Amino acid sequence: MSDDLSYVGKRLIKPDIAAKVTGQARYTEDMVVPGMLEGRILSSPHAHARIVSIDTAEAAALDGVIAVVTHDDVPPNKFTRSTMAEALPDFAYEGERQDQYVLTDKARYVGDWIAAVAAEDIYTAENALDLIKVEYEELPAVFDPFDAMEKGAPGVHEDAPGNLAFEMDHPFNCGDVEKAFSEADEVVEFSGVNSRQKHLHLETDAAIAWWDENDRLNIISPSQGPHLAQKHLSKRIFTDIKDGDIRWISPAIGGGFGARLALGVEPIAVVLARRAKRPVRVTTTREEDFFGYSSRTDQHQTIRMGAMKDGTIVGIEQQIVSDAGAYLSHSATTSIVNMQKTLGLFRCDNVHGHIKVAYTNTPVTAGFRGYGNAEGAFVVQQTVDKLAEKLGIDPVEFRLRNIRKEGEQSFFIPCELEHTRLKECIEIASERFDWKTKWCGWGAAKTGRHRRGVGMSILNHASGAGGFLLEHSSAAMKVMPDGSANLIVSPCEMGQGILGALAQIAAEASGLRYEQMRVFTGDTDVTMFDIGSHASRSTLVIGNAVVAAAQKIKAQIQELSVPHFEERQVRAKPEDIEVQAGEVFLTSNPDMRFDVEEVAHAAVYNFGADGAQINATGSYLSTSHHPNHQAAFAEVEVDTETGAVSVVKYVVAHDIGRAINPQLVEGQMEGGAIQGLGFALTEDFVIDPDTGRVLSDSLLTYRLPTVMDVPEMENILVEDPSPAGPYGAKGVGEAGVVNPAAAIANAVYDAIGVRIASLPITPEKVLHALSSGGRHMPEGSSRVSGQYL
Amino acid sequence: MGRVLQPFEYFEPTTLDEAQKLAAGNGAQYIAGGCELVLGMRRGTARPQRVVSLSRIAGLDGFSCHPKIGLDVGAQVLLRVLANDIWVAKRWAALHEAIDQLHPPHIANMGTLVGNLCCATPYYDIPTALMALRAELTLTGPKGERQVAIEDFYTGPGATAVTAPEVVTKLTTPPPDANAASAFRKIYRTRRRHDDLHKINAAAYVTLDTESDVVTDATVVIGSWDFKPVRIAAAESAVTGAPATTESYVKAASIAVDAMEPLTDVAWIEDVRAQHARVLVRDVLEQAASRARSKYDPAEDLDTIEG
Amino acid sequence: MTKQIATFKVNGRTREAIVEPHMLLVDVLRDHLGLTGTKRACASGNCGACTVLADGIPICSCLTLAVRAQDRELTTVEGLVDSQGNLHPLQKAFITHCASQCGYCTAGMLMSASALLNADPRPTEEDVKRSISGNLCRCTGYVKIVEAILDAANEMTDAKEIPA
């Protein structure tokens, strides 16, 4: 796509990459504040235990130890790690139960935070942890979300009877599903569960906190939404601190994927810094990340779907039981979003969704790229295929018949679907994949040790959650006397390249040069309120705010250029003047041009009455979800003797609206696909059903895809500008991770004729499915994460 | 389990004698390549008061590999040395494959072969391959040397025949028979119980009578199923004397698997482990025999390139 | 105490630091020598983020005691630029291919790849993949990283083949 654009649509180098390849980029753990202490956390070895006593005397007496804190030293206020509460309307807010303390009063999972230490150096800090004596009284524990809701199950929280953390009907339930099912020609049901995929951002969690000379609290941490975090911290935990009294800096982030939308060790750093009256840096290890941190929420789902003979879907029902782990965090909201996406993908008048979220004595789960959508897709896309098979319809055809069209009702929030190219995505990707040749029809018999199969999956995802979240953003720009510009915006750069995309938009809309655009972000003292980088929102929502500011800049340049043309004996009105790529010229006579520097310089070094630097702010409020879409096709080979599944080919097409920078979009798609491949096949977060301990506690047992696992891939951008996005752009950050598991699961079915009901699709599940003909739950298995078959 | 290690004394002796004096007390541990010990110290599974380096001791860096003489690997020899050796690749294929599949490859640049054996970690690969290749370790103590066969080296979970302050000075294997070859394979699996392991592997060594295509000698080993690799005599005798056919290997694999004890008390987990082991044992026998028959091994191509 | 002044040869320079035997190379590089480009991500030898070269060979600085690295020529990501400060061809290729997203794996990737290119200036795609098979990346899906390394290899051999 080119149009007449200078920067948008081009593969330009993103501004933060040079520092990353030279090792100069600064991440939280690379920063040192003078006088800084090292903080470390003691966590519980038991899944459920009353803390009878803690003796910190010996630790505190150790030379070099400055502070030791326990539950008694933290604010008596409950909060939740998810910061989204501050961005949600009331009806959804209930799902953000405030249910934990900075340091716990009772151990609720192996890894729960019990105490913390700040010392002059890390060696002393760790030595001190060993000297803290905790007497525990072990309590009966529960690890299975269904068991947890049984009568008489051990209670994880005193104020959550039946361990029910959250329950709700989908707010947009409509029609009558039972009636629809009774009238349908075919109804199918499928149950399955996703795994607790770990974010596995390579940078382990860390935070630095200190009070500066102006008595303001400074925090440096890899937050994906420092403004929300600032509000959350002050409103829920440290109620004596106002949000304006906190300066939150979010530097280069070593991977986010949604994990950094929850508070990590920041509150502990604050407690320690306050106690020690010194800056404190709290760091964590990979093992602690496995034990104590967030992962995807395992959502057990049963989906029923009915259709008429002609392939029209008439009813969809989804029942979700999610396992929050010991604290709620994002688990309820991701379940809500799962329903929104799952029930909203197809045109259907009878829809019913219901969620229950249970507490268990297992690590906290949270939001992860795809936020409910990846969890849902694995189950719903298999249900769709099951129904298509019953009806004898090609899965591509079946989906094409039922997807929503432009102008129809959108399901995210009740409003019109203003733009979709899902149909084109399905058609283009199936063509490139060669679906017509590769798919041999339902029930095609495959034999031999190695069996090939093909499968597909489609999705709709939000580009920001307007109408649901607090979706507004503001940007500021100033033009320096040399014609360069500073752009102040509030996304978080976790690698997705958002700084580059926004700089391209700013340069395009203002007429300034991309190479001279400096982007500032990640400092709540400087940037304006914004809910952070997640929900595939930054390009659309923040991008539109940038357009608003940049257009004002351009207008000012046009206005201020008039006298410069006059000096050249040309009379021009502002509307006759164009500003593009750092040059000002006459639309009617493009040879009449000069560098924007001339205007920018004159604006500042102007002793007259109208002297002022060129500057502007712009804001945008998104009121809809502006869905982006994707269609994916996978070909797999199953070794029926070992159960191993390998992906041979993966083709995906994404409805991007317009790619501000195609290279960055491809990066999101490729990265998402491989993360999705891990979700599908190898990443297994396993909890010991006897002790509640995480068994996959290292990268040896929790296996991430390596470069050797990358299949032949094709990532296709379907570009057709949407009316809402900046230059027509829509989001792409999350979509890539959603389809792979679903498409692969359908392909595995095509290969072996048995459906796998839980992720990841590991060899033992395939072998078990083959030998049992697909019956789930053999003797000795349970619904504890990683144990379900 | 920390972010850093806790303090210890550190020594770099230059003679074996000196090293053994330093290591004589309680709480001392040797360090060779160090990757295992350092990880253990950080994760809190090893807490030595004193660490004695084997790196500067003269005479422990010997490495020789000859198809007619055998393999001889000193305590300082890094895995990468073996990974790059053409004879190891050609005639000790099981060992080559186990090293080649080490993940991540950095480990071959840091760890020693002998260190890998001394770890006594149940799920490592190299011990399985070396058991199939009938390796022997030389242990040197203050009172002199003794030879221990690799089957007798592992004495219990995490324990070896080494009694402090003994040092394993080298590892040797006999030369493979002219009509013999070996193979190694592994499968990653999910660790589902605390007593479960995340991997399973197998290795075999097979000698053929090339005229009659009958197996005349075999070693069959299953690893990452018990605290040590297990050599299964019943399977070996079943396949010895049998025609070199898939049928014989399938039978031997079944016998091998039946000889193993379950790791966990969960039936379906054990069913899958058994199935994986059956496939692995059959495949390594098949591959070893096929190599023996054709004298082909993965390094053949390399050889032609080098002319 | 067993504090000692240790001497390191890093990126062609000799540097001194006060260390103790239990200190890890990754921590000494980062905290004592200010070379924070090397990252600690798993500290177990499984992810490759802490990869540095010792005598040209990739090792995990998280599994190496600093005192034992004293007699070796160490290279970190900071040492990839030449003495005039020009970026290494690999660094340039990573930039043009956008082969770095969050950047946390990047230093390790570059070090593993540079060891490969030093040993084998004309690697195949398979060689490239094997060389970084111990370096995990959670962001990129590896596609652009492999492209960048192959591209840098071409650049480097092309550059060498131009007659002086």
Ligand SMILES: Cc1cc2nc3c(=O)[nH]c(=O)nc-3n(C[C@H](O)[C@H](O)[C@H](O)COP(=O)(O)OP(=O)(O)OC[C@H]3O[C@@H](n4cnc5c(N)ncnc54)[C@H](O)[C@@H]3O)c2cc1C
């Ligand atoms: C991340 C990672 C992945 C790995 N992956 C694999 C894999 O896939 N397959 C596989 O088979 N292995 C694997 N390994 C194991 C690896 O090969 C060993 O850790 C390594 O070879 C050990 O050798 P070292 O020289 O580093 O031992 P060190 O750490 O120096 O020593 C290990 C132990 O052995 C003792 N020791 C060492 N040498 C002697 C000696 N000569 N005499 C007496 N005692 C001695 C030490 O006291 C110490 O207790 C992996 C290791 C790591 C860290």
